[in-house]
Amino acid sequence: MSDYRRDERPGRGRDQQSGSFGLGPDGMCKCPKCGNKVPHQRGTPCAQIKCPKCDSMMFRE
Secondary structure: OOOOOHHHOOOHHOOOOOOOEEEEEEEEOOOOOOOOOOEOOOOOOOOHOEEOOOEEEOOOO
């Protein structure tokens, strides 16, 4: 193996190792109940936003 430690090899960022990913600042939050869409707000997960029409929790589209 090279001089790199396993977790320091180039091209192997934390997200690639854990399998998690972010969807970025753009996008929409969608209500699974009524289909209403609102723009995603940076720093606020869609799962924490209630639909303004029916009060269901939204998801990231």
